[in-house]
Amino acid sequence: MSDIITAGMVVIGDEILSGRTKDRNIGHLAEMLTAIGIDLKEVRIVSDDQDAIVEAVNALRERNSYVFTTGGIGPTHDDITADAISAAFGLPCEHDEKADTLLREHYARREMEYTSARRRMARMPRGATHIDNPVSVAPGFNIGNVYVMAGVPAIFQAMLDNVIPTLRTGTKLISTTVPCKHGEGTIGAPLADIQSAHPDTIIGSYPKYQDGSFWTEIVVRSRDQAKMEAAVKAVEDMLEKL
Amino acid sequence: MSDIITAGMVVIGDEILSGRTKDRNIGHLAEMLTAIGIDLKEVRIVSDDQDAIVEAVNALRERNSYVFTTGGIGPTHDDITADAISAAFGLPCEHDEKADTLLREHYARREMEYTSARRRMARMPRGATHIDNPVSVAPGFNIGNVYVMAGVPAIFQAMLDNVIPTLRTGTKLISTTVPCKHGEGTIGAPLADIQSAHPDTIIGSYPKYQDGSFWTEIVVRSRDQAKMEAAVKAVEDMLEKL
Numbered sequence: 001m002s003d004i005i006t007a008g009m010v011v012i013g014d015e016i017l018s019g020r021t022k023d024r025n026i027g028h029l030a031e032m033l034t035a036i037g038i039d040l041k042e043v044r045i046v047s048d049d050q051d052a053i054v055e056a057v058n059a060l061r062e063r064n065s066y067v068f069t070t071g072g073i074g075p076t077h078d079d080i081t082a083d084a085i086s087a088a089f090g091l092p093c094e095h096d097e098k099a100d101t102l103l104r105e106h107y108a109r110r111e112m113e114y115t116s117a118r119r120r121m122a123r124m125p126r127g128a129t130h131i132d133n134p135v136s137v138a139p140g141f142n143i144g145n146v147y148v149m150a151g152v153p154a155i156f157q158a159m160l161d162n163v164i165p166t167l168r169t170g171t172k173l174i175s176t177t178v179p180c181k182h183g184e185g186t187i188g189a190p191l192a193d194i195q196s197a198h199p200d201t202i203i204g205s206y207p208k209y210q211d212g213s214f215w216t217e218i219v220v221r222s223r224d225q226a227k228m229e230a231a232v233k234a235v236e237d238m239l240e241k242l
Numbered sequence: 243m244s245d246i247i248t249a250g251m252v253v254i255g256d257e258i259l260s261g262r263t264k265d266r267n268i269g270h271l272a273e274m275l276t277a278i279g280i281d282l283k284e285v286r287i288v289s290d291d292q293d294a295i296v297e298a299v300n301a302l303r304e305r306n307s308y309v310f311t312t313g314g315i316g317p318t319h320d321d322i323t324a325d326a327i328s329a330a331f332g333l334p335c336e337h338d339e340k341a342d343t344l345l346r347e348h349y350a351r352r353e354m355e356y357t358s359a360r361r362r363m364a365r366m367p368r369g370a371t372h373i374d375n376p377v378s379v380a381p382g383f384n385i386g387n388v389y390v391m392a393g394v395p396a397i398f399q400a401m402l403d404n405v406i407p408t409l410r411t412g413t414k415l416i417s418t419t420v421p422c423k424h425g426e427g428t429i430g431a432p433l434a435d436i437q438s439a440h441p442d443t444i445i446g447s448y449p450k451y452q453d454g455s456f457w458t459e460i461v462v463r464s465r466d467q468a469k470m471e472a473a474v475k476a477v478e479d480m481l482e483k484l
Contacts, residue, residue, distance in 0.1 A: 015448055017282045018415075019272030020461065026287070030261030040259045042294065045268070045285035048446075052284065075427045076447045077434035107427075117430020136456070152451050173260075185317045185349075188359025192319035204290075205318045206257055209394050214378070219262065 005038045005170035008060030011045040012053055012071035012081055013151055024153045025070045032164060037172035037223075038066070048072060053084035061088075061146055066167065068160075071151030073140060075117040082141075085148055086125040095122045099130065099139050106137045124148075131159045173202075175221040176232045180239055183207065183214035190238045191218065198231040200224060247280045247412035250302030253287040254295055254313035254323055255393055266395045267312045274406060279414035279465075280308070290314060295326035303330075303388055308409065310402075313393030315382060317359040324383075327390055328367040337364045341372065341381050348379040366390075373401045415444075417463040418474045422481055425449065425456035432480045433460070440473040442466060 009029055015021040026043055033040045041064060046052040053072075061067045072081030086093035099122035107114040121138035131140035131147065133155060140149040140159045149159040180187060184207050195203045201222040208215050218235055222228035251271055257263040268285055275282050283306060288294040295314075303309045314323030328335035341364035349356040363380035373382035373389065375397060382391040382401045391401040422429060426449050437445045443464040450457050460477055464470035 014444070014446055015461075016268075017272055017285070018276045018463075019269055019274075019282075020276075021448060022269040026258075027261055027264040030259055032261075034260045034262075040261075041289060042298075043259070043285075043287035047283060056284075074447075074449055075430040077430065077437050078446055112427075115427055115431055117434075118427035120430065121427075136451070152449055154451055185354075185357055185360035185363075188317040188319065188362065189357055192359075195319050202256065204256055204320055205316075206263060207316055207394055209378070209396055219257075221260075 003170050005066070005168055006041045006064045007033055007038050007066040007068060008041060008064040009043040010053065010056045010060060010067060010069045011043065011151075012048065012069060012084075013045075014048050014078070016045055016071075017047055025151070025156050028153070028157060029068055029070075029160065032160060034173065036164065036167065037170040038167065039170070039173070048078045048080060050080055050084045050087060053081065054088045057085060057088045057146060061144065065145060067146045068163075069146065069148045070156050073121065073138070073148060073150055075115075075120050075138075079120065081148060082123045082125070085143060085146060088146075089125055089143055091125040091127065091143070093123055094126055095119065096124050096128070096130075096141075099124065102137060102139070132162050134158050134162075171223045173221050173223055174225060174228055175219055176228060178218040178220065178232060178235050178239070180205075180216040180218050182216060182239075182242060184216055186242065187216060187218070187238070191235070194231060194234045194238060198227065198234065200227045201231040203231060203235070245412050247308070247410060248283045248306045249275055249280050249308040249310060250283060250306040251285040252295065252298045252302060252309065252311045253285065253393075254290065254311060254326075255287075256289050256320070258287055258313075259289055267393070267398050270395070270399060271310055271312075271402065274402060276415065278406065278409065279412040280409065281412070281415070290320045290322060292322055292326045292329060295323065296330045299327060299330045299388060303386065307387060309388045310405075311388065311390045312398050315363065315380070315390060315392055317357075317362050317380075321362065323390060324362075324365045324367070327385060327388060330388075331367055331385055333367040333369065333385070335365055336368055337361065338366050338370070338372075338383075341366065344379060344381070374404050376400050376404075413465045415463050415465055416467060416470055417461055418470060420460040420462065420474060420477050420481070422447075422458040422460050424458060424481075424484060426458055428484065429458060429460070429480070433477070436473060436476045436480060440469065440476065442469045443473040445473060445477070
């Protein structure tokens, strides 16, 4: 195994936990990280509560190469992510001069008042660097190994596109999908044997339920092409015999 | 405030963390719990790894009235939820006699072999009670305050329908949504004042971004009808003055 880079994600927002808003950022981040060879190890969804955010961010940043957060960086009173991240790092949360200028000029150009609420969006932990927001200007930020981004999917995706090229990436996990007309009950035992015989691969099986019957997708993953192919061949041989 | 019942959720599965499968159970559970007055406080998505599952389940079951898990109860080698939940409770994981009989008869009726893989689905912590599975027979289970259910959405939803009527429910959180044509930057400061003046309500604002401009949904929540209505009126009065 080569260099393994891991990540955690913290999704911040009462609206996700109440079911009012359906999260669309977890799946997007997961796909993007998989594509560049970073393993997403854990996601936590927490409420707009400083203690909850601090606990989740500190737990995940200690055990992962990177942590990505979404949500809670807007201008209203329940947007407390900048405060919580500052608290997690033991840093003061203050108006960032560059962000303040950026926002002041943005609202001046649009002839809109630069309210104290809008000015909240210039706050970040001292020493943080910006994550550019090409959609609505107010920046995300990076401090330590934590990347703080917006919850609105269009803005989150635009910010993430700016972050991705700056990340140290791992050896990409490659995968092959083998469709299988049998349910998991039929292939479970032989698949476990194949997994044991191919330790440098990760073999998953995903039950699909459609029109009253089960079929399965078998996915073989590895960081090594030859090892993946050997395991795929073992799966195909097993299926042929069924 | 009356009786507050809280819940945690643990979503188990590498396929969610790789982005290969998009979770559809978090939003469904969140909506169902909100509807019956249970507060979902935290969700964790963890990989098919026993230590990760045990840590998440033990953390959440200690601080919540209920914990709901999805995923990892199928017949294959990577389905380790029954083992992990047993380990979390310090109980032996064994074949449950009633589940074993249920599955044996089910496969006999369909003239399918009752393989050792299928028999894995009869395993649960000693002393667990079944959660009936009207879709594909293999039961979920309940032990202590933890409810272990399938990851396939159709099966998860059917199991949850059996669990919901057995739960102690809280005083339902009621909510009113006030649409607002202004962005959060305009309403942020007055909304914070209204929140301060109405402590027994939870006022959230949710930015919507469409066709290049922002508008906002303001949601006022409370367990008390009169307090909610008072806060809604304050929000409406504020919006009229803008």
